[in-house]
Amino acid sequence: MPLPAKAFQHWLHVVAPSASTADICRLSGIKRTTLAQQLVRGKVAESTLVSISRALKRSPLADLAAFESYADLAGRPQPPTPAELVSQIATMDLLRAVISRSAPAYGGYGDDGSALTPALGAAPHATSVRNWVDAIDDGELRHRVSDATGVAPQNYSAQLTANRLSPELAVATARAAGVGFTGGLVATGLLTEAEAGWPPEAKQAALDALSDGELTVLAGERLQALGKTLRRQEHEQEQTKKIWENLG
Amino acid sequence: MIAILQWTTLAVCAFVAIARIPSAVRGENRSLFFVYAFMTVAIVLSIEAPYLAVDSVLGGVNLANLLLRFIIFGTVFALGLRIARGFGADDALRLITGPPGIAFAGAASVAVVVVFLMMDTAGSSAGLISVYDRDARNAALVEYYGAAGRLYPAYITLALFPAMVRAVRGGLPGLVRLGAALLAVGTLAITLSLLSPVIPASLAYLRFVFSYTAILGLVVGLAAIWLSKILARKMRKAHTGLTG
Numbered sequence: 001m002p003l004p005a006k007a008f009q010h011w012l013h014v015v016a017p018s019a020s021t022a023d024i025c026r027l028s029g030i031k032r033t034t035l036a037q038q039l040v041r042g043k044v045a046e047s048t049l050v051s052i053s054r055a056l057k058r059s060p061l062a063d064l065a066a067f068e069s070y071a072d073l074a075g076r077p078q079p080p081t082p083a084e085l086v087s088q089i090a091t092m093d094l095l096r097a098v099i100s101r102s103a104p105a106y107g108g109y110g111d112d113g114s115a116l117t118p119a120l121g122a123a124p125h126a127t128s129v130r131n132w133v134d135a136i137d138d139g140e141l142r143h144r145v146s147d148a149t150g151v152a153p154q155n156y157s158a159q160l161t162a163n164r165l166s167p168e169l170a171v172a173t174a175r176a177a178g179v180g181f182t183g184g185l186v187a188t189g190l191l192t193e194a195e196a197g198w199p200p201e202a203k204q205a206a207l208d209a210l211s212d213g214e215l216t217v218l219a220g221e222r223l224q225a226l227g228k229t230l231r232r233q234e235h236e237q238e239q240t241k242k243i244w245e246n247l248g
Numbered sequence: 249m250i251a252i253l254q255w256t257t258l259a260v261c262a263f264v265a266i267a268r269i270p271s272a273v274r275g276e277n278r279s280l281f282f283v284y285a286f287m288t289v290a291i292v293l294s295i296e297a298p299y300l301a302v303d304s305v306l307g308g309v310n311l312a313n314l315l316l317r318f319i320i321f322g323t324v325f326a327l328g329l330r331i332a333r334g335f336g337a338d339d340a341l342r343l344i345t346g347p348p349g350i351a352f353a354g355a356a357s358v359a360v361v362v363v364f365l366m367m368d369t370a371g372s373s374a375g376l377i378s379v380y381d382r383d384a385r386n387a388a389l390v391e392y393y394g395a396a397g398r399l400y401p402a403y404i405t406l407a408l409f410p411a412m413v414r415a416v417r418g419g420l421p422g423l424v425r426l427g428a429a430l431l432a433v434g435t436l437a438i439t440l441s442l443l444s445p446v447i448p449a450s451l452a453y454l455r456f457v458f459s460y461t462a463i464l465g466l467v468v469g470l471a472a473i474w475l476s477k478i479l480a481r482k483m484r485k486a487h488t489g490l491t492g
Contacts, residue, residue, distance in 0.1 A: 236419045239336060243424055246334030247280065247470060248477035 002043040002168075003067050009039070011049070011066060015056060028055040046070075046167040050190055060195050061182070072171065077197055078180030085198075085206035087135035088187060090125035091222040097207055098219050120203050124189040127225065130160040132187035136177040144176040145169070164188065250453060253460045258291045261467050268474075279326055280470075286323040287467065290316055299374035310369040313376060317360050317397040321353065327466070328404035331431065334473075337411030344407055356400035363393040391445035398442050401462075405435035423476030427469045434465025 016024060025032045028051040038044045046064065053060040065073035089097075096118070102108035125131075133141065146153045149172045159165050165173070170184025182196035194200070210218070265284035272281035292298045293316045303312035325344070332340040343349055367389045371378050380390040412435065415428035441458035 232419065239418075240420055240424060242336060243334040243420075243473060244477040244480075246277070246330050247427075247473045248277065 002038075002045050003049060003069070005039045005042045005044055007067055008044040008049065011063070012052070015053075015058060015063070024052055024055075028052045046190060054195075060191055061185075061197065064185075069168065070171065072175070073181050077182050080180055080183045080186075080196075080198060080202070081136070082206040082209060083135040084132060084179060084183040085203045086210065086218065087131040088123035088125070088128055088193070089203055089207055090121045091127065091219070091226055093120045094207075094215070094219045094222060098215060101212060101215070120207070123186050123193055123203075124163075127163055127222075128187045128189075129163045129165050129184075130225075131222070132183055133160055133165075133173060136174075136179050136183070138177070141173065141177055145173050148172055148176055250456045253456060254291070254295055257460045257463050257467075258288065258295065260464065261288045261291055264467055264471050277330075280330065283323055283327050283330075284467070286319050287463065290319050290323065291463065293319075294374065296374040300372050303372040308370070308372045310364075310372060310376060310379070312372075313369075314360065314364050318357070320397065321357065321400050324401040324404050325353070327470075328408060331408055332411070335408075335411045335415055335428070337408060337414075340407045340411050344404055349403070349407075352403045353400055356396060356403075359396035359399070360393065363389055363396055367393065388445075395442055395445050398438060398444075402435075402438045402442050405431075405438050405466075409435045421476055421480070423472050423479070427472035427476070430465045430469030430472060432465075434462045434469060437462035437465055 012019075012024065019027075021035065022032065024030075025035055028048075030048055030051055035044075035048060038048060049063060049067075050060040053063040061073055061077070064070045065075075086094075099106065100108050142153050142156060145151070146156060149169060151169060156169070159169070165184060165188050167185060167188065167190050170188050170190075171181050174181045174184050182191065182198070185191045186193055186196050186198070193203070207215075261284060265281065265288050268281040268284055272278050293302060293312060299312060303310060306312050306315070328340070328344045331337075332344055367376075367379055367386055368382060369376070369379055373379060376390045376393070380387045409432060412428045412432040416425050416432065418425070420428075437458045441455065441462060444455045444458070447454055
């Protein structure tokens, strides 16, 4: 559930007492009509709050925690698990790590990376939401989330496939899995890793801690999933071409 | 209201037919041009003034109306074939070209001709309104004649309906899915128009709404698919490659 407009306006009044709505919109880059619409509907998107908090150089995490539905975020956040950290590494970065660990004859360095290996890309990546849920799923997670939130499993899966998850569901998923609340907010791109309080080297350290076998299996799984997606897209392109040939 | 619907439908259909002339000259999907052209002719024939002109040439016994039915049959068959092939709907293709499709076409044709011969059709009248007004027997026959004429189009479009629903739910480009959705709406409208004989007189306007919604759904749906092709050709996106 997005933030109640009343609580949002109260928050805005506290953090920027002298700023007009126009100022806030100009600073945060939010369209005035968008904000007005959200206020009229009584529901303000979490991303709106995060943008404004960012623009005011405040902590979006702490500001989110000031709202009742995100009270869980308050205090010292539980740090992400190594599996969650690895899930936020893009597939191409994982593959680069595989090559980097291979023998020099194959373009690698034979060790755990080198100064020449490019830095890992920032989360979120193209499949970060699904990878995050897969990383914390014990097999029953989707059912527990569905029971707790009333969101049908197929709707939940559809969001994962589209690499989307509402902040509310992201927090509910973390709660159902018993992990820290920041993982889902980073995976969905609401917060950056730094805003979530993740140490800058955390992802690289989690990657380095993977054995060659673990890394290879993980990269293989990611490649397989990517292949499936690409095959589906190719099939849809073929279909479209055929439709155009016959009806265009 | 009804006149607006009629003329809008005619304008849309004629516009699409004219817009397809250049590509037809180039030899791209010429049959589609003829589909649109025949649809336009069909709509022209359902409007009073042109109908009277054509029918007077054909002897003034409303043969033009019978001709109109068969133009529709042929157009719908050609269109159904194209749509089934385009959407890869083998199930629909079998239903259209297989024994059930041929049987349906035959039965619908016989029904239309037989009911036409049973009517007292003297005196040109668009929509056979003067025949309808003659007496109760002719009025009933006009209703069944109309329903028989819609039977085959309804069969073809219903055969395509599952494929359209699949296309709407799939991951095809937005305009193609919109096109499929409009074709599905057209299908429902044609099927509902089969109910014309039992629609009470107080709701008579519904008959027109169903008929013209059906034609508009088909024409605009196909135009949406065509438009998506033109747009895709204009802004062919650079291949983004493997980004997962």
